[in-house]
Amino acid sequence: MRAGLAAYRLFLAVVLVDLALALWQPDAARDSAVTSWRFLLEVLSIVPPVMVLMGLLDVWVPRRLVESHLGPGSGALGAGLAMLLGTAAAGPLYAAFPVAVSMQRKGARLANVVVFLGTWAAIKIPMLMMESSFVGLRFALLRLAFTVPCILATGWLMERFLAGDGTAVALVPAAEPATAERTEETSR
Amino acid sequence: MISAALFGLTAAALLASWWADPAKTREALQIGARSMHGLAPRILGMVGLVGLVLALVPPAAIQRLFAVRGLGGFALVAAVGSIVTMPGPIAFPLVGSLARLGAAPATLATFVTTLTMVGVVTAPMEVSYFGRRFTAIRQILSFVMAIVVGLLMGAFLR
Numbered sequence: 001m002r003a004g005l006a007a008y009r010l011f012l013a014v015v016l017v018d019l020a021l022a023l024w025q026p027d028a029a030r031d032s033a034v035t036s037w038r039f040l041l042e043v044l045s046i047v048p049p050v051m052v053l054m055g056l057l058d059v060w061v062p063r064r065l066v067e068s069h070l071g072p073g074s075g076a077l078g079a080g081l082a083m084l085l086g087t088a089a090a091g092p093l094y095a096a097f098p099v100a101v102s103m104q105r106k107g108a109r110l111a112n113v114v115v116f117l118g119t120w121a122a123i124k125i126p127m128l129m130m131e132s133s134f135v136g137l138r139f140a141l142l143r144l145a146f147t148v149p150c151i152l153a154t155g156w157l158m159e160r161f162l163a164g165d166g167t168a169v170a171l172v173p174a175a176e177p178a179t180a181e182r183t184e185e186t187s188r
Numbered sequence: 189m190i191s192a193a194l195f196g197l198t199a200a201a202l203l204a205s206w207w208a209d210p211a212k213t214r215e216a217l218q219i220g221a222r223s224m225h226g227l228a229p230r231i232l233g234m235v236g237l238v239g240l241v242l243a244l245v246p247p248a249a250i251q252r253l254f255a256v257r258g259l260g261g262f263a264l265v266a267a268v269g270s271i272v273t274m275p276g277p278i279a280f281p282l283v284g285s286l287a288r289l290g291a292a293p294a295t296l297a298t299f300v301t302t303l304t305m306v307g308v309v310t311a312p313m314e315v316s317y318f319g320r321r322f323t324a325i326r327q328i329l330s331f332v333m334a335i336v337v338g339l340l341m342g343a344f345l346r
Contacts, residue, residue, distance in 0.1 A: 010233030010312055014240055021243075028243045036239025043231055045191035048224060049198035055220035056201055059212045091194070092273075094234065094310050097317040098223055114326060121305040121330075134284030135296065139345065143297050146340045150333040154326070161325050 046091040054098045067107035074109065079152060082112040086119025089126075096120040110162060111155035118151035230313045237309045238273055245272060247282045254291045262338070265295050269302030270331055273309040294342025301334035 005012075022029035070078045089096060096117055104113045123144050132140040205213040245268065253264050274282070283300060291299075306327050307314075314323040 007229035008232065011229060011236050014233065014236030017240060018236070021240075031246070032239040032243035034239070035242045036235050039238050040231075040235045043235060046194060047227070047231065048220075049191075049194045051220040051224045051227075052198050052217065053201060053220075054223065055216035055218070056205055056213075058219050059216040060205065093304065093307065094313050097314060098227075101317050117326070118305065118330070118333075122301055127304070131283070131300070134281070135287040139287075139293060139297070139341075142341060142344055143300070143337060146297075146337045147301065147333075150337055154329045154333055157329055158322075158325060162322060 043094075046095050050091065050095045051098065054102050057099070058102050061106065063106045066103060070103065070108035070112045072109045074112065078109065078112050079115050079155065082108075082116040082155075083119045083148070083151070086116045087123060087125050089120040089124045093117070093121040109159070111159040113155075114158045115151055115155040118147075118154055122151065123147050227313075227316075230316050234273075234310055234313055241272055241309060242274065250282065251286065251289070254286055254289065254295060262295055262298065265299050266302050266331070266335060266338070269299045269334070270306040270327075271308045272303065273307040274303065279303060292342060293345035294338045297341040298334050298338030301337050302331060305330040305334060 018029050018032055021032065068074070069081055074081070086096075100113050100117050103116065104110070108116075128140050128144060131143070202213065202217075205216065250268060250272070253261065253268060255261075256264055283296065283303075286296060286299070308327075311323055311327065314326075318326075
């Protein structure tokens with residue numbers, strides 16, 4: 001029970017601050033609650049299907065396939081593929097984390113995982129479309145052109161910095177160690 | 189709209205998977221449910237924090253930040269973009285109105301990039317997946333990248 005509560009510590013802290021705020025600045029507290037509620041609805045409209053898709057990918061995509069196309073020997077093609085996967089994304093970055101973890105668990109190279117995350121965050125196609133309609137096509141395309149090399153560089157640098165560091169592995173299954181093992185079994 | 193497409197796609201994938209192999213599909217659903225369960229506290233924390241930050245730093249205040257000219261304004265915008273994470277329906281109209289108000293391209297590009305790639309608010313979630321070291325290095329590199337992209341944009345668009 002105590003472990004369960006510890007997981008909620010951030011949420012509880014926010015609730016406490018909100019309560020304190022309600023005494024001092026009731027308007028801000030109400031805004032906070034309303035925005036959080038709206039954001040929760042948005043998160044709930046995206047995260048559950050992503051989780052199910054991730055489960056399906058986990059079961060169906062064989063490890064060998066990921067390893068050969070995104071693994072250490074995949075080179076420029078692997079980075080290109082990671083980018084392609086990222087651009088087709090829907091939803092905000094936090095929806096990408098579980099997908100990236102499952103890629104990494106199946107043998108994708110760290111640089112490609114980072115490239116995937118960067119692409120998903122900054123230059124996914126739905127976002128570029130929004131951006132060109134709100135800000136302008138020239139702005140969106142130019143930002144795309146500058147962002148691509150930067151994302152590739154970030155992936156490469158991350159791999160340098162984390163080389164030999166085994167900690168960058170999925171931690172969510174750590175709470176449920178069975179998940180990782182099961183996945184390994186089925187992917188073989 | 190994105191959500192409807194996502195739910196539709198997931199439903200179609202589930203049906204296809206069930207047709208091919210019910211046992212594997214059940215396992216996939218279990219994996220999904222388990223990670224959803226593990227994620228729930230993080231999601232609540234993040235959602236609460238986003239509401240709180242946006243209440244203390246409302247979009248109207250962010251708009252005022254863009255009025256600060258020069259390097260100081262640039263740094264301020266980059267910092268705020270890194271801390272704040274916004275739900276899409278708030279973020280896009282805000283960026284659009286900033287562009288209409290005549291925000292400098294360099295500042296705007298840095299804001300967009302930090303807003304999406306760097307998230308102090310979403311960091312707890314990232315840590316729970318990848319660990320502290322990965323999260324810290326990725327966010328710092330992304331921050332530097334946002335500044336580089338912004339400066340390049342400023343040099344090319346005036």
